[in-house]
Amino acid sequence: MWFKNLTVYRLTQDIEFAADTLQAALASKPARPCGSQELVTYGFIAPLGKGEDAPLVHQSGNFFLISARKEERILPxxxxxxxxxxxxxxxxxxxxxxxxxxxxxxxxxxxxxxxxxKAFIRRGVITAAIAPKLGLIIVNNASAKRAEDLLSTLREVMGSLPVRPVTVKIAPSATLTDWLKTGQASGGFYVLDECELHDTHEDGGSVRCKRQDLTSDEIKNHLATGKVATKLSLAWQDKLSFVLDDKLVIRRLKFEELLQEQAAQDGGEDALAQADATFVLMMMTFAEFLPALYESLGGEEMPASI
CATH class of the missing domain: 1.10.287 (Helix Hairpins)
Incomplete structure (x- = not known):
């Protein structure tokens, strides 16, 4: 249930989401196996539970959880x-x-x-959380292509889904580079031990550092020659650690043990209750974490219609 990669989209208009309406929309395009002459199929599946009666939408408070499955025949x-x-x-x-x-x-x-x-069949599942009160759709995947596939299919069954990727007022690479130069982030964020640097020249090189002291002279020398940070590992309030890139994609997201223990305690022994408790706690954490992140990066660039 814990999301591991986040591609986040901003709703550009206010939309009313209701579980029953969303359920009916998703039910119009359920996931199904590829036919013998089909290359690919795409449709929605139950995010929690199994069986035909499992709902295609899981709602907890103001949050909705959905999942889609892609099935494709692989012909090299x-x-x-x-x-x-x-x-x-x-x-x-x-x-x-x-x-x-x-x-x-x-x-x-x-x-x-x-x-x-006779072709080999490959299946992949992608999950997303809809947070109407926050005006966000959070896709649990780092691939823009896969996230867009989910959103375009959701738009198809809903008839309309005005969204765009979240953007901030200052280029993320500029802020990440400043944080790396000073060794300090802001807003409750902390620089960890991984980064990726790119030369801004057309034929410039790149440097990837893992488990390194990012305040070292070696890193400073790379920055002094004009390289900029395109990925940086960060922590937030002792609750999360992750790698942020210059497209605002969050990768390798890890929830610290304190949150995991709290979700386990809230959910009890039942598997569905455990999944629901995890989802609620995760979304409540995102409701604090994402605005804080965007504010630290210079503030979100909000659509004109909001």
Whole structure:
């Protein structure tokens, strides 16, 4: 239940979210297996519990939890191309004539259709939390592509979903670089022991440091030559540790033991109650953590309509 990576989106208009309405919308596009001739399917699954009766929306207070599953058949391009090449060579040798692009494309389509039923299937689940009172949708994934896939499918079933990635008024790399230069962050944040530095020149290099003293002369020398911080590991109020990048994506998020113990105590022995208690505590923590983070980074750039 604890989210590990955060890509955060700002609702640009006020939208009323209700569990029953959202449930009906998600139910219009449930996850399903790939058909024999389908490359990919995408749909919603129950975020908690199993079985047909498990709801597609889990609500706790003002927070909503949803999940989607992508199922795709994996056809390596090299395998397809090698098979097509063999078939083309067979035809050219048998008929003593050249196979041109149009016929080659047809052979490729036929090859893919023949291979699809036997292709390996890969499944992936992505989870998101909707916090209408905060005006945020928090996707538990560091990939912008996967987050956008979820949001576009949610927009499809809802009819409208005006969101955009959260942005701040000052370039995050500038703030991260300043924090690295001084060895101090602000707003209850603390610099830890990992960073990634990039040269701003077109052909400039990069440096990745893990478990290093970021106040060392080596790091200072890199900064002095013009490198900027594009990733920095941070902690917040002894509750969270994470790596923040210059796109405001939060990676390797870790909730400290005190929060985990509190969630375990609140949830008791029942698995669903335990998951619900964890979700509530996590979201209440985000309600404090994310505004504090954006404020420390210079303040959030708010949409004009909010």
């Amino acid at each position: 391009a090299s395998v397809v191309n090698d098979t097509v090449k063999e078939k083309v060579e067979e035809i050219e040798n048998a008929q003593q004539c050249k196979v041109y692009k149009k016929e080659r494309d047809q052979i490729k389509d036929e090859t893919i259709q023949a291979m699809l039923p």
